[in-house]
Structures are given as structure tokens and as C-alpha cells.
Amino acid sequence: MLFAHDTECGLIAAAGLVNTADGDQEGLPDVAALDEFFTAHGWTGRHEHTEAELRSVRELRPRLRRIWHADTDGVVTIVNGLLRESNALPQLIRHDDEPYHLHAVPRDAPLATRMAVEAAMAVADLVRAGELSRLRICDHPDCDNVLVDLSKNRSRRFCDAGCGNRAAVTAYRARKAAAHS
Template sequence: MLLAHDTEAALAAAVELVNSAEDPDTLRTVEQVDAWYAKHRYTGRHDRDDAELAELRAIRPVLRRLLTADRDTAAEMVNDMLARAHAVPRLLRHDGIDWHIHAVAADEPLVRRVVVETAMAMADLVRGDEMSRLSTCADETCAGVVLDLTRNRSRRFCSTACANRVAVAAYRARKKR
């Protein structure tokens, strides 16, 4: 199944946000939120304050549960998230991005927009039976979430650092023999 651009973008942003909680925590300052916001091309309200940082940090475990849930649980979580946010999906074009879906107003708090956009993206995965696009890192020492957008579904690691760590460990184990 081909995923829409906004689905891929929302999932990538959510995965990075969730993985920022892994050791070392990479979401500790407002400047780090600014960089994440810009990287993932968010638009709309961005308060750039400690309260917004705290809200984003607090939502990471909830998003982790959603991204690692089985299909039925994810569907229930998505429905709950969208209902709580009073989400009303609408198609928009802005900032050089073609038609895509927003389900809450741009002046809503960033954390609410992140939750709703992630829920909308997960709705696509649930509907398309594409939950295998999400997994946890194959590095046994890492709990990072993996978003696999490859055609052959071959991505196993959350980062090149984890992939390299496993490869080096395997190499060293072979050398010992």
C-alpha cells in the first residue's frame, strides 16, 4: 500500500518524538523542540516555551503505546484520541505542500495537533492493514520504535547507530571463533 505523504510525515515525526525519550533523552530543551518542529515541517501554533516542552515530553509514552499497539488496540486508541480532540478532518494546501489532511485548527496547542496527526496517520495504517510498518528496534539493547517505509519491509533498526552496534558485535563474535 502506498501511504499518503502526510501519513508518512506524521508517523516519522511521532517516531522521532517517541524515540527522543530513549537514553540519552534528546528532547530536553525548547531549542530541541524548535529543531524537531522545523525538521518535520509543522505549521501553526508553536509556543516555544517550557510548558510546550513538558507537554510534548509527557505525550511520548502515550504515542509509544499507540505506535507499538496491535491493530485492534490501535483502532480503539485512535478513536479515543480523535474523539477527545473533537477532530474534524479537512483537506488543506499550504506552505508548498499539496492537499493533505488537518483535523484540528492550526491555533490549537502543538501537542494536540501532534496527537491528532499521529492518530490520523495510524488510522491509515489500521485501515490498510499496514501495522507491520511499525516495530521495535532489533537491537536488544534498544527500545526504539522503527518506522519501515521500505518497499520490501526490511528495516529492522531505529537508527544507523543501532544497526552499526549490532553489526560490530556480530563481527567481533565471528572473530572470536
Template structure:
């Protein structure tokens, strides 16, 4: 495991957030946001309003761009987001989690907490010089992934792109066999 649990969770959740935008938007209703917040275990204030949904949706293209930044550009991005949301890292312990970093109070807006959680995870990626773990999906979905495999061989996101590629390859092999 290259990162701590809070870093992995932060990276995977921001990748999942970015991937809600492509290829089909799956974050269009408050209920969609409720399900996302529940599935990723976000704690603290959640207003369940259209304004909150819009604030979270705005994060997606911004963080998609982070996947294509160089190390120095990602540092600038992280610092910009931390300044924007006035991040103040503190050690906290809650629910089933032992001590880990939070950089926003639990009553901060959901989008603020999501953005800062993501850049806090990027901090560890930058410090460990592991930017090659942030990848674009090799499928045609336009999504992103976090490669936490030992051999850094992961190529597809979690939305079925790998299965579609395998089925297409299988069908191509079968078609080639039937021609010969």
C-alpha cells in the same frame, strides 16, 4: 510507497518523537523542541515555553504504547485521541504540500497538532491493515520504527542500532576466526 506523503511523514515524525525518550532523553530543552519542530516541518503555533515542552513530552510514552496495540486496540486509541483533541479533518494546502488532511487548526497547541497528526497517520495504517509496518527496534535502545521497505525487512531504528549490531557481528566473526 504504501502510504501518501502526509501519512508517511506523520508516522515517521511520531516514531522520531517516541525515540527522543530512549535510550537517552533528547527532548529536555525548548531548543530541542525547536529543532524537532523545524526538522519535521510542523507549522502553526509554537509557543516555545516549558509548558509546551512538557505537553509534547507527555505524548511520548502514550504513543510508544501504540506500537504494541492490536488493530482493534489501536482503533480505540485513535478514536480516543481524536475525541480528546476534537479533531475535525479538513483538506488544506500549504507551503510545498499539495492537498492533505489536517484535523486541528493551525493555532491549536503544538502537542494537540502533533497527537492528531500521528493518529491521522494511524488511521491509514489501520485502514490498509498494515500494522506490521509499526515495529520495535531490534537493537537494545527500546525505540520504534516505521518499516516502509517493500519487503518489510527493516529491523532497526534510525539512531545507529543497525550499525552497532553489524559492528558487533563483525567483531564476533573476527574473534571466532582468530580462535580457530
């Protein structure tokens, strides 16, 4: 299934944001880290560079994480809540040399609001396409990061934190040990 560019970007950014809350390791420790996240995920529009904005973005993460653990009805409840609370009104927009795509809140809305709505709109596309199974938890036993499987054959199992490499090394070592026994 081919998803619209803004859907894929919204899903990847949502997973990336969720994964910044990693138990002991804070992935958004300060405003500078939020600035880097903002740039890395191609966000545009209002960005205040404040502690208050950072707190708002951090507060969004647990709510988005629940999407990866909910059944379809639960996902719909979360998505509808995010859209309703943000007074989302989808409109086609073109900016920054990007083709037309959907924005559901103004570009000057608070960053956390825009992140919530972009994630909700992207997940809504997955629900409509019957593709929620593309939202997964990393298969590595020591990882609870989330991921979005956008591969054609739906085969992605590991997050972007190097878990696939760790699993391959573990399997290799197990094969070597078995061969020497």
C-alpha cells in the same frame, strides 16, 4: 504499499517523538530542543516556544509509545481517543507550497494537539490498510526505540540511532573471532 506523504511524515514524526523519551537520556531537554524537533519534522503553524508547550509534548510520548505495543483493537482505541479528545474534523488543506493533504485540527491548535492528531491520522491509515506490522521496535538487544518500516520489502529492523551499525560491527567481530578459533 505507497502511503500518502502526510501519512509517512506523521508516522516518522510520531516515532521520532516517542524516541525522544529514552530512559536516562531526555531527547527534549528544553524548549530549544523542541524548536529543533519542530523544524526537523517540518511542523508548521502555532508554536509557542514555552515550557508549558514542552511539557504537553513530553506528556504525549507515552501514549504514542503504547501504539507500538498494542494489538489492532488497542491501537484503534488509542487513535480514536486522540481524535475524539482533539475534536478532530479532517479537512483537505494546502499550505506552504505543499499539495492538498489532510489536517484534522486548525493550524493554530496547540502543538501537542496537532502532533497527537497527525500521529493518530497516520496510524489510522495503517490500520485501514492492514499495515500495522510496519510499526516495530528496534531489533538491537540494548534498544527499545520504535521505528516505522516504510521499505518496500518490509525489511527494516533497526532504528535511526545507529543500532544497525552496532549490530553489523558485533556480527563482524563474532565472525572474526570464530575464524581465529
